Amino acid sequence: MKMKKFAVVTGAVFMVMLTVSVVLSAYHHEGENDSQHFVAQYPDKAGTKLDHCALCHTGGQYEKKTDKWVSLGSCQWCHYSYGYDGSGNIIDTLNSYGKDYLVNGRNQSAIAAIADMDSDGDGYSNTAEITAVRYPGNANDDPTKVPAPSRVYTKAQLEAMTQHTQFLLMNTARSGDFYAQYTGVPMEDLLKDAGILSSASGITVFAPDGWSDYHPLDIDADPELYHVNGVYPEAYYQYNEQADTALNTTDGWCDYGAPSGAGRSHLDSIVNANGLKMLLAFNREGQDLEPGILGDDNRLSGEGPFRVVPPQKTPSPPDQSSNAANQDVVWPYDYDWDHNAGSATRSATIIRVEPLPEGTTDIDLLEAGWEYVDEGKIIVYGAIADTNPPIPDIKVNGQDGPLTVSKEDAVSVTVELAAGSRIGQMADWWVAAYEPAMGWASYVHPMGWLMQLTPCLQLKLVDVSPAVNVYSGTLDVGMYIFYFAVDSNSDGNPQGTYLDSCTVTVQ
C-alpha cells in the first residue's frame, strides 16, 4: 500500500467526527470514548495537542519498497496498520501510555490509575507530562523541552511576497486528472522568509484532517518524494479526446476545461516563466482557492486556502483512474507514472521544518488547525530562525570588554541571562575562564571556581536578572577570556549554543 492513497481512502470503521468550530482537538472518532475519558480526568487539557490520537497511538514506519521506509504520523499509521476495515491489530498502534490505559481498563478510572506511572520511561510521570502538555507515551517529548520556533503567515502576507504562477498537469492515481494554473509562493522562498536553518533537511506538511506528507529539500531518487528546492522538468501538454471528460462523459478522466488551457494543442511545450516549482498555492485560475471542509463522509472538499502543488518529477500524460473499469484506453492507469496530485496537500495549515532543533518539541498545534483554514493562516515551525533566542551577558567591572586592569585592581565578574524562547528548557550552564598559562577554570555551583571545565549548573533555563556576581577579587598577570554560555541540551559537554565572552588583560 502506498502512502499517497490515504488521501482518498475513507471507510466506515474510522469515521471521523469533526466540526469546524472545534479549534484544536478536532480528530476524534465517532463512537469512541477514550478522548472523553481523558478530558474528564484532565478538563483543562481539552483542545491541546494531548486531546488527540497521538496521546495513545504511535506513529510508525512501513517499508514501501526494499530499504525504503516511509514515516507516518499517528493518524496515518493507525489507518495504515489497523486498516479502514479494522482488520489489523489495534494494539500494534498503541504507544506505551495507550497500552497502560488499555491494560488498566480503558475508562476514566484507568486514566487516574496510571497518573503516577512513567509510561514512556523518560523520567517524568504521566501526570507531570500531561500537566506540561507533553506526550506521556513519547519519550522524545518531555517537560524539559520547549516549543520549537514558529512563524504564522496570513494570506495577505503571502500575497505580498513575490508570486509565482505555473500551468501544469495534476495527475491523480484514482480520482480525475486536470490541467490548471496555480499561483502562490514557491515553498523554497517561503522557507527562506521563515529563516530556514542550514540544519534543515525537509518539511512535513499537515492538513487538519490528519493528512501529512513529507518533502525533502533536495531532489531524491524516490519518485514519490517531491523536493522543495529548485525547478522541476518542463512538460508537454498531453491532449486526447478519449481522456477529455468534456467529450467522453462515460469514462474520460482528464478535465481540460480550465481557462488557462485554452488554445493549447497536444504536445505543445508548456512554458512557465521561472519554471515549474513546488508551490504553496493560494489561487487557481485567478480565483482564491476554496477553503477545505470535511464532509459527513470524511472527504475533504475544497483545496484552500493553501495547497502544496508539486509538479511531476517525471512528466507523463494523464492516466486513467485506477478505479475505472475500462483500462483499454490510450493512457491506462500506470502505477509507475508520476501521480503528483497525490502529494499535493490540500488545506495545508502546518509546515514542520525537519528536524526540530535540539531541546525543542512540537508546538501545540500538531495535526490540527481547522481554525487556520477559516482564518486563512499557515504556521511554519521547527528548523527556522529563533527570533527570541536566549541572550547570555557576561561583564567584567560592568563592561562588555575587552578591558585592561592592573593585578592590584579588584575585578568583579557578573552574569545575566534573558532565557527568551528557551525558558524552561533543560540546559548545561557554563561560567568559565580561560588563560593560556592557567588553562580552563569553571565556576561550579555551589562549590565555586574549579580548575577544570565543568558545568556551572544543569538546570532549566530561567531569566537571571539583575546580574549575579560570579567572581570578586584580583587576578594574576595574564590575558583572560571569561565565558557565560547555555546549551540546548544538558549532556554535560560544552556546546556553547548561546554564548557571550569578555576579554580582560591583567598587567
Ligand SMILES: [Ca+2]
Ligand atoms: Ca514519561
Ligand SMILES: [Ca+2]
Ligand atoms: Ca514523554
Ligand SMILES: [Ca+2]
Ligand atoms: Ca491519473
Ligand SMILES: [Ca+2]
Ligand atoms: Ca551541553
